[in-house]
Amino acid sequence: MPELPEVETIVIGLKNMVVNNIIKDVIIKETGLIAFPDPDTFKKALKGKKIRAIKRRGKYIIFNISDQKNLIIHLRMTGRLLVKPSNLEYNKHTHIIFKLDDAMDLRFNNVRKFGRLYLVEKGEYKEAGGLADLGPEPLAQKFTFKKFKELFINRSKNIKALLLDQTFLAGLGNIYTDEALFSAGINPMRTADSLNNNEKKKLYKAIKKVLKIGIKYGGTSFSDYVNASGEKGEFQDKLKVYQKEGHRCPECGSEIVKTRIAGRGTHYCPQCQK
DNA sequence: GGCTTTGTTTTATA
């Protein structure tokens, strides 16, 4: 499940491998993944253009293309962006192929076809899914505790649901939300307006910590996620509650519980998270 | 063949 650390890891890899490459051709095998504009326009507009820069915003990958357009890719659940030699055969989930210089391809693989690609004018993100409406970047320098506290104004909903809301804060998904709430010692069933200042401070620090460590270990690989070189991450070995149902809590030894909050599988320690 | 998975969008409700 590519969340902020996984997307960041992929972007770091892509920066090293495909920046300054020319897109010689685009092969679209699944037109349904091209969300905007129509697939034919998408292909023609990218052909012959240079990839100038790549960055991340939330879980979105943003390519700066030479004529001022932005290619935007969201991996959703099972999307992969891989750099492969162009003579290597495609697998059955390779749906979009960007043919690059040096006999290399940038390939979009997607088992469940939930991922989406957009090509928009520079900075015009309205056509690119939820990109225009994202909340703050949790790892940005300017994202201070004061800013974090301000996000809670007039918010009363369940804290887990709120952290998953990309318009509240960008980049957290199910894995890092569960891990951050555990690290902060906050029960995922709590409401946002029940958190006192000290708990918000703990949560603020926990979010930054788990995301940074997630990046340090190259992301979390359960089933599908790999980086741009096809390598798995290692943060799955460091998880304390996510997918640890029935395991012992690393802090207190009691049993990790799995429940369902906001329609999502939610893992926590009933002893440590009050 | 129904259930599960998650990120996001849509719809309904207060």
Place this chain on the structure above:
DNA sequence: GTATAAAACAAAGC
């Protein structure tokens, strides 16, 4: 308009 909760949707693996 605003906030929230729930449902819907994408599609394949088991």
